[in-house]
Amino acid sequence: MELQQMRYVVAVAETANFTRAAERCRVVQSALSHQIARLERELGARLFDRTSRRVRLTPAGEAFLPAARQALDAAERARAEVAAASGELRGRLAIGAIPTVTAVDLPNALKSFHVRHPQVRITLRVGSSDELAEQVRQGALDIAFLGLPPSVQPKGVQGRALARGELVAVVAPGHPLADMAGVDLHRLAKEVFVDFPAGTAARAQSDEAFAAAGVSREVAFEITNADLMARLVRLGLGIAMMPAAFAPELRDVQAVELSDPPTRVEHLIWSRLRPSPAAAAFLGVLDIREDQLPEGQRPHDRSALEG
Known part of the structure; x- marks a missing residue:
């Protein structure tokens, strides 16, 4: 073989x-x-x-x-x-990220890493948190950035929480909610929604909040691409829920602050095995130093090789 x-x-x-x-x-x-x-x-x-x-x-x-x-x-x-x-640092660095990552400036982090380590082949895959976490567990990805409801913790991987933030409603300019503030979920539930597919972590952030508020809503459009979601919102086909830190990146839509907003936690995860030299170096770019990694995951910890 x-x-x-x-x-x-x-x-x-x-x-x-x-x-x-x-x-x-x-x-x-x-x-x-x-x-x-x-x-x-x-x-x-x-x-x-x-x-x-x-x-x-x-x-x-x-x-x-x-x-x-x-x-x-x-x-x-x-x-x-x-x-x-x-x-000499070389090899592959495979990174996964949700489309709405905001806890780090990922493009600039990738650029900084590439300038320092030009011999490393970098790949980036955008997907849902569930898919990316599974790919890290399987070894297809070295590192991934996830967005999860506060009640969910990544399993079968190592990692850390990077940031916690609230979601806002995103509506078309001229929408009746566009100039309002402190809108509650009961009012939002009257609208038609554009959202991520059912069963994904991105969708669960909103679903759990509406369920806790005791209201249901209609999700007519299930989309995986944030830009396409924004286009549908701009055309008045529905409203969306987006992280407050990400909403300013969407063109020609209005963010509406909520009185009882859903929240999400952004996580950085990597394999439970010792990170590759390239992965450890990228964690360093993100100010996660070798001495902050668990025992057995540090690149120069020989026990990880001998055990």
């Missing part, structure tokens, strides 16, 4: 297409298909179901994929550790 075969499996799983996977891996499709077939023979199981319309993982493939990713990450981590021991 070779690392290159694992890379091909991961590429096919992520693109759901052999042609696109080959393009990503910069090989001809026949070579990629041959290596995956060879791996399947070695494992004694098919990893993919192939039809003319789609490619999807078999149960065996679903079981193999996380281990393959871990093996690839471990190999890259090993190279990065050797480079770090020689005083």
Whole structure:
């Protein structure tokens, strides 16, 4: 079993297409298909179901994929550790963030890190808190910025709370609520809402507050993109709930302060395992120093390698 075969499996799983996977891996499709077939023979199981319309993982493939990713990450981590021991920081830094992160200036933090460590490959993935937390647990992401209701704590990861803030209602200019202050949730519940999808942490922040107030509301539009939410609000199709610190970044909408606002807590999380050299360096950019990490997670704590 070779690392290159694992890379091909991961590429096919992520693109759901052999042609696109080959393009990503910069090989001809026949070579990629041959290596995956060879791996399947070695494992004694098919990893993919192939039809003319789609490619999807078999149960065996679903079981193999996380281990393959871990093996690839471990190999890259090993190279990065050797480079770090020689005083050179390189490797990968995979970061996840919710679209409404405000506790840090993430673009400037990324720029600062890139200037200091140009050999590190930085990737950024935007998604929901639940998805990002799971990807950190699986090792697909090194670090993630989440926004959670106060009642929820990230599980299976290390991290810290960065900031706590209130939500505001976001309405179109000229909306009857636009010039009001101290609006309560009972009044808001009369409006049609644009919100994040049900079941996500971003949606739970508002849902829990309305439930605690004893009122229900209509969410007609479930959106994952904050800019698209703002566009629908501007067109008068509904109102939205947004973090007060993020609302000023939205154009041509009016933020309305609430008398009983929902709140959210922004968290920074990383793996329970020792951070990679690149991840530890990025935590340093955020003023989370090595000596502030738990024992066994500090980059120069040899017990983490020996234990």
